[in-house]
């Protein structure tokens with residue numbers, strides 16, 4: 056039996072730090088859930104510790120999902136699209152506010168859905184989730200489900216307790232949703248954000264951020280306040296912006312399907328502060344860090360503004376959600392990812408929620424980008440869900456790369472059969488590019504510790 060928090064060595068076909076070249080037939084040493092060594096020549100002091108051999112796998116840094124709504128993770132299938140984006144929202148709200156449910160039961164349902172989302176994310180190799188958070192919500196729901204995952208991954212029925220997993224296998228960063236279309240909800244959410252923002256920080260809960268919802272529910276006053284708080288407190292701001300043509304129509308002249316959805320609930324406070332898309336973009340450039348979800352219909356002027364603020368502003372593209380909504384306007388069926396990156400707009404990837412996506416597997420999003428965008432390199436795609444996302448979120452001291460001293464929140468990618476052969480190369484010259492192979496349609500991502508438990512037993516040979 057291996058004692059908890061034991062040291063161990065994992066050898067794999069490829070070790071892929073992402074921010075430096077891949078290492079073929081390399082090793083990673085983990086001790087107490089912390090990376091101790093990454094490379095080919097295992098130092099002699101590690102020769103006697105337990106060793107796992109993972110043939111047909113690559114080891115990457117843990118994946119970072121930059122946009123998610125965990126609260127909808129109980130959905131078995133996406134919410135039907137209907138005839139317009141507002142109709143989809145109406146169906147989504149009907150699911151969220153199911154009638155004849157007592158508040159206590161509603162909270163328990165919400166807790167269960169969030170727990171399912173955390174479990175699903177973790178099992179796909181995701182180690183950090185930026186979550187759009189609405190009430191009811193409790194930090195204990197997060198810590199309980201993270202702790203139970205840690206416990207599950209630290210026990211093997213054959214060998215007993217094993218020290219394979221870092222103490223915190225996945226971290227959730229809540230961004231509190233703010234909207235003032237209904238003033239009571241704004242006050243409630245803001246006082247909850249005040250309380251949560253001053254709560255002691257926990258390793259399984261990332262630094263709280265603000266999520267002014269969208270221009271059709273959030274006035275420019277709320278976006279301004281969120282950006283100011285973000286700057287003053289070093290907090291992330293994230294906002295849905297220019298997502299659908301219906302949103303653009305309504306913001307422009309209060310026409311189209313949104314007028315029917317919003318007409319009855321709109322408050323005068325909000326209406327007086329209704330902001331154009333470009334006003335929200337301008338306000339977000341004042342934030343410490345701002346992530347714009349989707350941004351499909353942003354103007355060239357706004358995109359150039361984001362490019363000139365790429366140190367603190369980025370777009371989160373959610374590839375399969377984009378596909379789900381089937382954007383048909385302005386040639387938007389294919390999101391212009393390569394063109395936008397080329398002018399300097401920073402991009403990351405998210406799953407959005409199960410209301411518009413069949414699962415929360417971020418690796419599947421990366422593979423979707425690989426299929427859709429031939430002009431973007433596979434390495435660039437992988438950076439969007441590892442190193443570059445970690446740097447933008449300022450969590451690079453703990454996530455996003457394979458560096459000695461960092462928590463071993465590692466993702467194992469099961470390679471297609473032919474990829475682990477000698478025809479694969481790190482440089483790709485006259486050979487199959489390793490990063491392309493990682494994103495091949497049949498590659499699979501998992502947390503390293505679960506792969507070790509399911510496929511291997513340690514040996515000292």
Ligand SMILES: [Zn+2]
Nearest residue numbers: 124295348407
């Ligand atoms: Zn979203």
